Amino acid sequence: MMDVCTLGTGGAIPLPERALSSLDVRVGGRCLLIDCGEGTQVQLRKLGWGFKCVDALLLTHYHADHCGGLPGFLLSMTKADRLEPLHLYGPPGLRRVVEALCVIAPALTFPLVLHELPLGESRFGAIGLDITAFPLNHGMPCLGYCLSLSRAPEFDPARARALEVPVKLWRHLQAGETVEVSGRVIAPAQVTGSPRRGIRLLYATDTRPVEAIARLGAGADLMVLEGMYGDDDKLPQALKNHHMLFREAAALAAESGAKRLLLTHLSNCIDDPAPYLPLARAVFPETETAQDGMTVTLRYPD
Amino acid sequence: MMDVCTLGTGGAIPLPERALSSLDVRVGGRCLLIDCGEGTQVQLRKLGWGFKCVDALLLTHYHADHCGGLPGFLLSMTKADRLEPLHLYGPPGLRRVVEALCVIAPALTFPLVLHELPLGESRFGAIGLDITAFPLNHGMPCLGYCLSLSRAPEFDPARARALEVPVKLWRHLQAGETVEVSGRVIAPAQVTGSPRRGIRLLYATDTRPVEAIARLGAGADLMVLEGMYGDDDKLPQALKNHHMLFREAAALAAESGAKRLLLTHLSNCIDDPAPYLPLARAVFPETETAQDGMTVTLRYPD
Numbered sequence: 001m002m003d004v005c006t007l008g009t010g011g012a013i014p015l016p017e018r019a020l021s022s023l024d025v026r027v028g029g030r031c032l033l034i035d036c037g038e039g040t041q042v043q044l045r046k047l048g049w050g051f052k053c054v055d056a057l058l059l060t061h062y063h064a065d066h067c068g069g070l071p072g073f074l075l076s077m078t079k080a081d082r083l084e085p086l087h088l089y090g091p092p093g094l095r096r097v098v099e100a101l102c103v104i105a106p107a108l109t110f111p112l113v114l115h116e117l118p119l120g121e122s123r124f125g126a127i128g129l130d131i132t133a134f135p136l137n138h139g140m141p142c143l144g145y146c147l148s149l150s151r152a153p154e155f156d157p158a159r160a161r162a163l164e165v166p167v168k169l170w171r172h173l174q175a176g177e178t179v180e181v182s183g184r185v186i187a188p189a190q191v192t193g194s195p196r197r198g199i200r201l202l203y204a205t206d207t208r209p210v211e212a213i214a215r216l217g218a219g220a221d222l223m224v225l226e227g228m229y230g231d232d233d234k235l236p237q238a239l240k241n242h243h244m245l246f247r248e249a250a251a252l253a254a255e256s257g258a259k260r261l262l263l264t265h266l267s268n269c270i271d272d273p274a275p276y277l278p279l280a281r282a283v284f285p286e287t288e289t290a291q292d293g294m295t296v297t298l299r300y301p302d
Numbered sequence: 303m304m305d306v307c308t309l310g311t312g313g314a315i316p317l318p319e320r321a322l323s324s325l326d327v328r329v330g331g332r333c334l335l336i337d338c339g340e341g342t343q344v345q346l347r348k349l350g351w352g353f354k355c356v357d358a359l360l361l362t363h364y365h366a367d368h369c370g371g372l373p374g375f376l377l378s379m380t381k382a383d384r385l386e387p388l389h390l391y392g393p394p395g396l397r398r399v400v401e402a403l404c405v406i407a408p409a410l411t412f413p414l415v416l417h418e419l420p421l422g423e424s425r426f427g428a429i430g431l432d433i434t435a436f437p438l439n440h441g442m443p444c445l446g447y448c449l450s451l452s453r454a455p456e457f458d459p460a461r462a463r464a465l466e467v468p469v470k471l472w473r474h475l476q477a478g479e480t481v482e483v484s485g486r487v488i489a490p491a492q493v494t495g496s497p498r499r500g501i502r503l504l505y506a507t508d509t510r511p512v513e514a515i516a517r518l519g520a521g522a523d524l525m526v527l528e529g530m531y532g533d534d535d536k537l538p539q540a541l542k543n544h545h546m547l548f549r550e551a552a553a554l555a556a557e558s559g560a561k562r563l564l565l566t567h568l569s570n571c572i573d574d575p576a577p578y579l580p581l582a583r584a585v586f587p588e589t590e591t592a593q594d595g596m597t598v599t600l601r602y603p604d
Contacts, residue, residue, distance in 0.1 A: 013378045016348045020374070038340050038374040046318045064373035064406040071366035072322070072340040076315045100402040104366040 002027050002149050002199050002298045004222060006290040007043035008035075011205075011228045011243075011265035012065050019043050019292055020065045021265055023203055023224060027149055030127040032056040034145055034203050040069035041076050047293060051077050052084075056126040058133075059090035060206060061142035062097045070098070071105040078109045085111040087126060089133070091141040092116055117143060121212070132216055136207035138242040144204030146216040151199075151300050152176065153192035160191040199298045202258070205265040208239070209248050214255040221298045223256065225249040227263030227289065230276025246273075250280035250287050264290040304329050304451050304501050304600040306524060308592040309345035310337075313507075313530045313545075313567035314367050321345050321594055322367045323567055325505055325526060329451055332429040334358040336447060336505050342371035343378050349595060353379050354386075358428040360435075361392035363444035363508060364399045372400070373407040380411045387413040389428060391435070393443040394418055419445060423514070434518055438509035440544040446506030448518040453501075453602050454478065455494035462493040501600045504560070507567040510541070511550050516557040523600045525558065527551040529565030529591060532578025548575075552582035552589050566592040 003026040008019030020037025024044070031053045033040065044051065051073070059067055077086070088098060094116040102108070115124065119141055121134045129147045136142040155174050165186055169179045173188045180186070202217035204210075205226035217223050228243035229235075238245050246263060253261035261284055266273055273289040280287040305328040310321030322339025326346070333355045335342065346353065353375070361369055379388070390400060396418040404410070417426065421443055423436045434448040457476050467488055471481040475490050482488070504519035506512075507528035519525050530545035531537075540547050548565060555563035563586055568575055575591040582589040 012381055014344050014347070014374070016344055019344075038371060039344065042316050042318055042321075042341065045316070062406050064377040067406055068370070068374040068377075069340060072316070072370040075366040075370075079314055097405055100405040103399055103402040104364050104369055 001300070002147075002201065003295055004201060004224070004298065005047065005295040006224070006262065006264050006292065007033075007047075008037050008039055009264045009266055009290045009292050009294075010037070010065075011226065011267050013268040014039060014065075015268055017292060018266065018268070020068065021060075021205060022069070023264075024049075025127070025129075025147060025201065026053075027127050027129060029053060030055050032058060032127050032129070034058045035060055035066045035205075036069040036073055037065050038068040041073045043292060051080060052082065054086065055084075056087040056089065058126075058131070058145055059088065059094070060136070060144070061091060061138060061140060062093055063206075066206070067097065067101070071101045074102070074108055074112075075105040078105070078107070082110045085113050087113045087115060089115045089117055089124065089126070091119060091143050093141065119143075134212040134216055135210070136204055137210050138206045138208075142206050144202070144207065144213065146220075147201045147203070149199040151196045153188075153195050155192055163190060165191065197301055199300060201298065202256075206242065207244065208242055209244060209252055213252045217252070217256040217258055220256060220258040222260050222262060222296060223253050223258045224262045224264055224290070225252065226265035227273070227276075227280070228265055228267050230267075230270050230273055230279065232279060246276050246280040246287075247283055250282075250284035253287065254284040259286065260296075261287040262290045262294075262296065263287060266290075303602070304449075304503065305597055306503060306526070306600065307349065307597040308526070308564065308566050308594065309335075309349075310339050310341055311566045311568055311592045311594050311596075312339070312367075313528065313569050315570040316341060316367075317570055319594060320568065320570070322370065323362075323507060324371070325566075326351075327429075327431075327449060327503065328355075329429050329431060331355060332357050334360060334429050334431070336360045337362055337368045337507075338371040338375055339367050340370040343375045345594060353382060354384065356388065357386075358389040358391065360428075360433070360447055361390065361396070362438070362446070363393060363440060363442060364395055365508075368508070369399065369403070373403045376404070376410055376414075377407040380407070380409070384412045387415050389415045389417060391417045391419055391426065391428075393421060393445050395443065421445075436514040436518055437512070438506055439512050440508045440510075444508050446504070446509065446515060448522075449503045449505070451501040453498045455490075455497050457494055465492060467493065499603055501602060503600065504558075508544065509546065510544050511546060511554055515554045519554075519558040519560055522558060522560040524562050524564060524598060525555050525560045526564045526566055526592070527554065528567035529575070529578075529582070530567055530569050532569075532572050532575055532581065534581060548578050548582040548589075549585055552584075552586035555589065556586040561588065562598075563589045564592045564596075564598065565589065568592075
């Protein structure tokens with residue numbers, strides 16, 4: 001199970017009910033954030049969630065609307081006496097940006113572990129997820145992230161009993177470890193069924209459409225894409241500012257065979273996104289627009 | 303007339319209903335801010351106020367809870383195509399901090415004019431106010447600000463008529479200029495009464511009590527002081543973290559002969575400040591605790 005919460009859904013300029021970019025992803029009691037726009041720490045508090053379980057922060061790029069909340073977030077963690085390391089991931093320039101922002105958040109009580117990612121595709125792991133970072137097209141270094149939660153093959157008690165594996169050793173096999181029973185080595189594959197599909201989430205904001213979104217997001221349970229501009233008439237602005245229209249994001253979701261699309265990073269010019277939603281749904285019916293604090297729970301398929 | 307609005311009243315850590323430090327001061331259609339904590343730009347929007355009339359930003363010190371909103375504020379002004387310069391004032395280190403924060407707010411459309419103030423007392427002017435910066439005691443360079451709006455002496459039409467000054471020249475005399483009437487030079491003092499008291503506002507957060515607060519704030523129309531801790535039992539924390547108790551702030555207001563005290567920069571541990579207010583009012587009855595978006599209008603005395 002994976003819980004995904006759009007903490008902030010405003011694009012570029014915040015509104016009272018739309019904080020700047022941040023997505024919260026929770027798996028097994030641990031949490032990572034993608035981006036940390038101004039207001040992120042307050043959005044977490046509104047949900048009654050602490051910062052303690054946040055293990056990692058993935059930054060897409062280094063504009064204030066995506067990382068302006070970082071120094072305040074770090075300072076608040078320090079005031080809460082955090083000791084556990086925080087892992088930061090982002091495109092080239094990460095160290096320079098974090099060191100600059102820490103000028104106003106000095107003397108942290110916990111270590112920052114910086115992982116500067118290349119601008120091509122790269123893979124890493126955090127909070128039990130297999131993550132692929134991939135380049136976007138925003139006129140500056142900018143990354144999207146595809147997060148996969150794998151699922152262990154189904155455990156077959158009948159096969160375990162047939163091999164005379166004591167019940168107390170089952171959990172080791174379920175966890176993917178081999179066990180020894182009366183001198184025989186039993187591997188997990190001997191007591192489990194065929195591989196099962198996990199959960200996939202793809203996140204990409206601040207970009208023109210790129211092929212990697214549809215490719216990496218193939219069959220995704222959820223795509224969270226930017227919907228900076230609703231109206232098709234805004235294409236010239238979208239091209240100029242390297243953003244997407246609702247319809248363009250929906251076309252990527254349709255191409256990928258994703259199950260569901262959430263549009264976020266809405267321009268402050270969009271008071272109410274409802275009138276533009278049909279433009280996206282005409283291309284990909286399972287489209288919704290995100291709101292601050294909206295949570296989607298993604299479950300393994302039955 | 304001077305309008306003062308506590309945009310953000312949270313100390314150190316924000317709460318959903320308490321943004322981080324920022325005070326908005328408006329005089330004659332122009333505006334200055336003192337501090338720009340995370341959330342400042344949203345607080346301005348909530349009030350329906352734009353950024354265009356903000357001429358100056360005075361920073362007290364360089365902790366994220368006091369200047370974390372700066373990069374987002376600058377970026378939003380740029381997205382609104384601001385062209386007018388923005389004047390920034392702050393203690394030593396201003397250039398280093400602003401340059402660091404601008405790493406995530408590059409390519410501004412308007413000039414930043416930096417005024418690095420000394421750590422002693424200094425005077426400067428902004429939006430028609432005479433401002434005194436003065437050092438506080440926060441264990442790091444930190445300034446308080448005393449803002450004075452002077453009032454022109456009353457114009458006496460009878461004296462102007464007696465001197466045969468044509469009515470069309472009166473506005474020059476009212477503005478403090480000399481005029482010439484049939485070869486005679488008439489000075490403002492010849493047609494105005496005695497000096498009149500103006501309006502004074504003193505702002506000091508993040509400090510232990512210092513004598514300059516009571517001295518410079520003598521007879522102030524409004525003091526806005528930190529009330530980081532409500533309960534007297536918190537004195538050890540106040541001493542350790544260089545902050546004040548409600549009672550200590552009230553004692554400074556009483557000593558200064560100020561008319562009114564507003565306590566801001568409330569600790570996130572104070573859910574409701576009401577139970578602690580009597581501690582301050584016992585010392586200085588005209589004490590209130592600030593809330594986000596609270597506006598106080600200060601008028602010239604009749």
